[in-house]
Amino acid sequence: MAHSGINVLFEGHNFVRLLGGLWTTVWIAALSLLIGLALGALLGILRTFKNRLLRLILRLYLEFFRIVPTVVLLFLAYYILPRMMHVANLPGSLMAVVAFALWVAAEFSDIVRGALISVPKHQRESGMALGLNRHQLFRYVLLPQAFRLEMPATINLATRVIKTTSLLMMISVMDVINIGQQIIEANNHLYRTGVFWVYGLIFVFYFLVDYPLSRWAKKMDAKQAD
Amino acid sequence: MKKQSLKKLIQTLVLALGAFLLAFAPLAGTLTAHAADNQSSVSAIKKRGYIKIAVFGDLPPYGWVNKDGKRVGYDLYLARRIAKDLGVKAKFVQVNANNRVDTLNSNKADLVLANFTVTPERKQTVDFAKPYMKVSVGVVSKKSDPITKVSQLKGQKLIVNKGTTAEQYFTQHQTGASLLKFDSKTQQFNALKNGRAKALADDNSYLYAWVKNNPKYTVGIKQLGKSSYIAPAVKKGNKSLLNWTNKEITKLNGENFFEKDYNQELKPYFGSEVKASDIILTNQK
Numbered sequence: 375m376a377h378s379g380i381n382v383l384f385e386g387h388n389f390v391r392l393l394g395g396l397w398t399t400v401w402i403a404a405l406s407l408l409i410g411l412a413l414g415a416l417l418g419i420l421r422t423f424k425n426r427l428l429r430l431i432l433r434l435y436l437e438f439f440r441i442v443p444t445v446v447l448l449f450l451a452y453y454i455l456p457r458m459m460h461v462a463n464l465p466g467s468l469m470a471v472v473a474f475a476l477w478v479a480a481e482f483s484d485i486v487r488g489a490l491i492s493v494p495k496h497q498r499e500s501g502m503a504l505g506l507n508r509h510q511l512f513r514y515v516l517l518p519q520a521f522r523l524e525m526p527a528t529i530n531l532a533t534r535v536i537k538t539t540s541l542l543m544m545i546s547v548m549d550v551i552n553i554g555q556q557i558i559e560a561n562n563h564l565y566r567t568g569v570f571w572v573y574g575l576i577f578v579f580y581f582l583v584d585y586p587l588s589r590w591a592k593k594m595d596a597k598q599a600d
Numbered sequence: 601m602k603k604q605s606l607k608k609l610i611q612t613l614v615l616a617l618g619a620f621l622l623a624f625a626p627l628a629g630t631l632t633a634h635a636a637d638n639q640s641s642v643s644a645i646k647k648r649g650y651i652k653i654a655v656f657g658d659l660p661p662y663g664w665v666n667k668d669g670k671r672v673g674y675d676l677y678l679a680r681r682i683a684k685d686l687g688v689k690a691k692f693v694q695v696n697a698n699n700r701v702d703t704l705n706s707n708k709a710d711l712v713l714a715n716f717t718v719t720p721e722r723k724q725t726v727d728f729a730k731p732y733m734k735v736s737v738g739v740v741s742k743k744s745d746p747i748t749k750v751s752q753l754k755g756q757k758l759i760v761n762k763g764t765t766a767e768q769y770f771t772q773h774q775t776g777a778s779l780l781k782f783d784s785k786t787q788q789f790n791a792l793k794n795g796r797a798k799a800l801a802d803d804n805s806y807l808y809a810w811v812k813n814n815p816k817y818t819v820g821i822k823q824l825g826k827s828s829y830i831a832p833a834v835k836k837g838n839k840s841l842l843n844w845t846n847k848e849i850t851k852l853n854g855e856n857f858f859e860k861d862y863n864q865e866l867k868p869y870f871g872s873e874v875k876a877s878d879i880i881l882t883n884q885k
Contacts (some may be wrong), residue, residue, distance in 0.1 A: 385667045386666070386668045386669070387669045388667055388669050390669075436665070449702075453699075453702045453703075453705070453706040453708075454706070456706050456707060456708075457705060457706045457707070461853075466708075497763075541670050544696075544699070546699075546703070548693060548694065552694070553665075555658050555694075556658050556665040557667075558658070558666065559659065559660060559664060560659035560665055560666060560667065561667075562660075570869055
């Protein structure tokens with residue numbers, strides 16, 4: 375075992391550095407989701423309104439973020455916007471949060487809209503018959519029921535965001551993959567098999583973060599089937 | 601029904617196109633608006649208190665991260681000295697080979713010190729300062745049966761890596777050697793060890809590092825053709841930092857700084873077969 379690649383993981387500060395990279399991954403994903411879900415919920419509600427212009431604008435927003443690949447969004451936010459406009463030159467991690475949050479908001483607005491319009495029609499009509507105004511209708515009738523409907527899709531979106539953070543290395547953010555590659559290259563001449571262990575550990579990390587979420591989604595699904 | 605879905609498709613396409621135009625129209629308008637201000641001039645860096653330097657994080661021994669998480673290497677040794685002489689702190693931005701130019705152009709870094717080879721194409725997009733290192737094509741062969749001249753390769757098999765300057769050199773020059781081409785460094789070195797060819801050609805700096813771990817082989821031909829130079833790069837038009845860097849490199853050459861850098865960062869990788877003068881540059885050149 376003297377020259378086994380697993381030693382790579384425990385030399386010096388390597389393990390702690392990988393954990394640090396994982397933390398970067400997690401906080402960027404969490405913050406993007408927090409902002410994105412809040413914004414997306416608002417946009418989703420607006421998209422069920424009758425105003426045609428409003429709906430068109432929001433639809434354009436959704437299509438833009440759905441069609442443009444995430445890596446292009448990241449490049450736009452990190453390299454192109456600061457060059458073309460006088461946007462303050464923020465660090466890559468913050469620009470990543472901006473790009474991810476806008477993307478999450480776009481995707482989530484469609485989930486919310488879908489959930490809102492699939493609440494049975496009689497619920498909305500009964501609410502109106504009780505004399506609820508629009509605000510009350512959303513607050514007490516539609517949103518609580520839509521919430522349960524959108525849960526599985528939302529968790530699915532969250533796991534996608536976490537996995538997509540692996541693109542962050544393209545804009546010089548030191549996420550877990552980037553640090554993994556540093557360690558691999560630094561040790562390549564001593565431990566030829568180190569690459570398996572480093573990527574193996576990263577696999578376990580992603581699994582540990584994503585698996586509870588997908589378990590949760592499954593539970594929600596089962597609950598709904600009842 | 602079919603007609604309706606086609607209509608829907610066209611509608612979506614038009615929407616998507618509209619979204620693109622909406623997003624890019626304001627950008628195009630501001631394209632040329634801010635060329636004048638230089639955020640990376642020497643005075644701006646001094647005022648800011650730190651210099652942003654783009655470096656590699658995965659290319660030992662030039663720019664990499666050691667097990668304690670510290671950035672080290674030949675480029676990093678120079679980077680820290682430059683920051684010290686400017687009287688500011690150094691902040692490092694990790695880059696890959698293909699985003700070095702964008703990092704400069706979007707002001708993410710003031711200076712690139714990432715094993716950046718000077719080429720005519722790159723000269724059009726960034727400004728290179730005076731070079732601080734040279735690389736060229738070398739040929740490695742068995743110590744017991746060394747190849748020391750190109751003429752010895754006539755009628756022999758020679759291994760090269762696709763897309764390297766070595767492949768380019770042997771394709772352009774008629775040496776009489778027949779080329780065996782491989783996709784990766786690992787493949788090509790294995791092929792040489794298995795005796796598939798008499799010799800292997802690649803960047804000499806890689807070969808030096810390889811023979812250190814494979815003592816049965818030697819870099820018989822250390823330099824073929826013209827050398828390429830590795831130089832610091834700044835954003836196109838950044839005269840202030842370019843001039844300062846040129847002066848700095850001349851000054852550092854005067855005090856044999858690069859020899860110290862070589863001895864500390866590169867020598868442990870290259871072994872005793874290589875002299876500092878095979879890699880570094882001096883003021884005479």
